[in-house]
Amino acid sequence: MSGTSLDGLDIALCRFWQEEEQWNYTILCGETLPYSDEWQTRLKGAQLLDGESLLKLHLDYGRYLGVQAGEFIAASGWSCELIASHGHTVFHQPEAGFTFQAGEGQALAIASGYQVVSDFRTADVLKGGQGAPLVPLGDALLFSDYDACLNIGGFANISYGWKGSRIAYDICPANKVLNLYAEMLGKVYDPEGRIAASGSMFPELLAQLNALPYYEQKMPKSLGEEWMKTHFLPITEPYKKQASGLLHTLTHHIAQQISTEIKRSGAGRVLLSGGGALNHYLVSLLSEFCPESSLITAEKEILHFKEALIFAFLGLRRLLYLHNVLASATGAARDHCSGLLSHP
Numbered sequence: 001m002s003g004t005s006l007d008g009l010d011i012a013l014c015r016f017w018q019e020e021e022q023w024n025y026t027i028l029c030g031e032t033l034p035y036s037d038e039w040q041t042r043l044k045g046a047q048l049l050d051g052e053s054l055l056k057l058h059l060d061y062g063r064y065l066g067v068q069a070g071e072f073i074a075a076s077g078w079s080c081e082l083i084a085s086h087g088h089t090v091f092h093q094p095e096a097g098f099t100f101q102a103g104e105g106q107a108l109a110i111a112s113g114y115q116v117v118s119d120f121r122t123a124d125v126l127k128g129g130q131g132a133p134l135v136p137l138g139d140a141l142l143f144s145d146y147d148a149c150l151n152i153g154g155f156a157n158i159s160y161g162w163k164g165s166r167i168a169y170d171i172c173p174a175n176k177v178l179n180l181y182a183e184m185l186g187k188v189y190d191p192e193g194r195i196a197a198s199g200s201m202f203p204e205l206l207a208q209l210n211a212l213p214y215y216e217q218k219m220p221k222s223l224g225e226e227w228m229k230t231h232f233l234p235i236t237e238p239y240k241k242q243a244s245g246l247l248h249t250l251t252h253h254i255a256q257q258i259s260t261e262i263k264r265s266g267a268g269r270v271l272l273s274g275g276g277a278l279n280h281y282l283v284s285l286l287s288e289f290c291p292e293s294s295l296i297t298a299e300k301e302i303l304h305f306k307e308a309l310i311f312a313f314l315g316l317r318r319l320l321y322l323h324n325v326l327a328s329a330t331g332a333a334r335d336h337c338s339g340l341l342s343h344p
Helices: 037-044 051-076 105-112 122-126 136-142 175-185 191-198 203-210 225-239 243-265 280-289 300-319
Strands: 009-019 022-033 088-093 098-102 116-118 148-152 155-162 165-173 269-273 294-297 340-342
Touching (some): 022 300, 148 243, 175 191
Parallel strands (some): 148 269
């Protein structure tokens, strides 16, 4: 799993089994591999490549993923039946009928020596869906003890049960934009939200961000980097030289948007995962804004590897020809089984 915040490649070795129709799991081991400067640069610049260069990146990155996964499996001492790869999102424009995740599945399979399920999103877009979010089925079947699952990664997203169905959607930009402006201060990210906590509010900026039309848009809906560059960053860029105040205001914006959706869900117990769960200032604001909900930070292995775990689960269900995408979450014409299977 490679998130949009480019903080590294998450690899988790997972085991699944059923008891009395209940799916169970364990994460045998996991690791986050930081990207080299070269891969940071290549992936950050992927949207600007011409067709030939993008195809080369797609194949090169697939081989890279295969090598990393193969070495990880060998070092673990375990055997593996299947690699499920989300890939790295380069384009996500479901309204235009396409989404693209770099990391060619066939290249990954050959480089690793294992069968691979990849390209989970394209089929859903072709069926009229958003191609996202895909984690709700895993949330429903693996984390049913919680009323809602909130992930704060590059973008914040939530899933919960609603009128007999599982719904989910992206809420707002999160680590993607916070990390961008932390870099202005020479930081990879803002540790625990300390810089944001020290800053001052820009009320006009907060009002502008909260007025973005996306927040009033009906579900299903999802966000991509293109939306952030077109609609979000033009509002924040004039404040970039005042980074601590900008981070302070952005953190309040994120907390307000997330708290609105938690209240909308009516959830009591909310599982909190993703890198944003380590942002103590953001989490403290969420607790303040949502006093009627219990925000439960996931245990360490789930905190770091929940998305990798769920995509492993979706890959397994693809292998078993079981539905792994919920139309109630993506807006597709029907529930379906998505992903391309490649053999070494």
